[in-house]
Amino acid sequence: MSSSSTALRELQQDLENKANDLSKLQKDIAKNHQVRKKYTIQLGENELVLKELDLLNEDANVYKLIGPVLVKQDLAEANANVRKRIEYISAELKRLDGSLQDLEEKQHSKREAILKVQQRIQSHQAGKAKA
Amino acid sequence: MASSRGGGSQQVIRSGDMEKMSLDQLKAVKEQADIEVNLLQDSLNNIRTATGRLENASAALHDLSLRPQGKKMLVPLTASLYVPGTLDDADKVLVDIGTGYFVEKTMAEGKDYCERKINLLKSNFDQLIEVASKKKTLADEAGLILQAKLKQSSPSS
Numbered sequence: 001m002s003s004s005s006t007a008l009r010e011l012q013q014d015l016e017n018k019a020n021d022l023s024k025l026q027k028d029i030a031k032n033h034q035v036r037k038k039y040t041i042q043l044g045e046n047e048l049v050l051k052e053l054d055l056l057n058e059d060a061n062v063y064k065l066i067g068p069v070l071v072k073q074d075l076a077e078a079n080a081n082v083r084k085r086i087e088y089i090s091a092e093l094k095r096l097d098g099s100l101q102d103l104e105e106k107q108h109s110k111r112e113a114i115l116k117v118q119q120r121i122q123s124h125q126a127g128k129a130k131a
Numbered sequence: 132m133a134s135s136r137g138g139g140s141q142q143v144i145r146s147g148d149m150e151k152m153s154l155d156q157l158k159a160v161k162e163q164a165d166i167e168v169n170l171l172q173d174s175l176n177n178i179r180t181a182t183g184r185l186e187n188a189s190a191a192l193h194d195l196s197l198r199p200q201g202k203k204m205l206v207p208l209t210a211s212l213y214v215p216g217t218l219d220d221a222d223k224v225l226v227d228i229g230t231g232y233f234v235e236k237t238m239a240e241g242k243d244y245c246e247r248k249i250n251l252l253k254s255n256f257d258q259l260i261e262v263a264s265k266k267k268t269l270a271d272e273a274g275l276i277l278q279a280k281l282k283q284s285s286p287s288s
Binding site for chain 2: 062
């Protein structure tokens with residue numbers, strides 16, 4: 001009798017651990033979405049800037065705000081900087097996509113594992129009731 | 132800039148499907164649709180504010196173009212400190228194009244920039260309104276079906 005109730009307690013402990021893992025996974029997924037949103041907005045803004053820069057003549061004056069200082073920049077340099085930033089943000093978004101997929105798979109398998117443990121607990125309790 | 136992307140995971144739910152759903156599922160659908168409608172309304176308001184600011188900028192530009200060179204003016208140094216100055220060259224304007232970049236443009240180009248931005252925002256606004264009204268109809272339908280089902284399950288009240 002005592003062995004089956006320790007087994008039951010073990011199963012319940014396992015369930016609790018898995019539930020904690022699941023909630024951590026869900027928090028990670030939510031954070032991923034937040035960071036993704038921020039990067040997407042930045043990407044959009046940078047693409048707008050690039051479009052504006054493309055419309056300029058070669059001799060137009062471009063200035064960059066660095067802290068409280070407005071610094072004159074070369075048009076080619078500004079173009080290169082914005083393009084590099086767009087590349088970086090796109091790469092980050094792709095990386096986030098990959099890790100999001102990974103997290104969602106883990107979440108799915110964690111949910112299945114939890115279901116299995118719950119079923120084992122139920123059959124255990126049913127077995128104990130009969131005996 | 133307000134982006135016109137919808138929510139993350141969107142499912143296309145037809146009204147036929149909603150008839151078959153249970154009460155709980157219907158409630159979840161309606162709540163989800165209501166949240167999305169609110170988000171879309173917020174985005175619409177943001178676009179409206181941004182458009183208003185751009186139109187103010189455009190009006191200010193137009194006013195500036197009417198002023199002669201050398202005109203006496205008061206230049207704000209802080210929110211409560213102004214110093215007298217003279218208007219130098221009203222043909223060149225500095226335009227903030229985003230991410231900390233400023234471009235020197237002529238008055239005509241500056242006005243053109245404002246117009247372009249306003250048109251872009253207006254088209255975003257129109258797109259969003261379409262999406263928002265579709266979501267709202269979905270939310271309203273879900274609400275109606277939910278009420279009908281509630282009445283069905285408790286006829287004697």
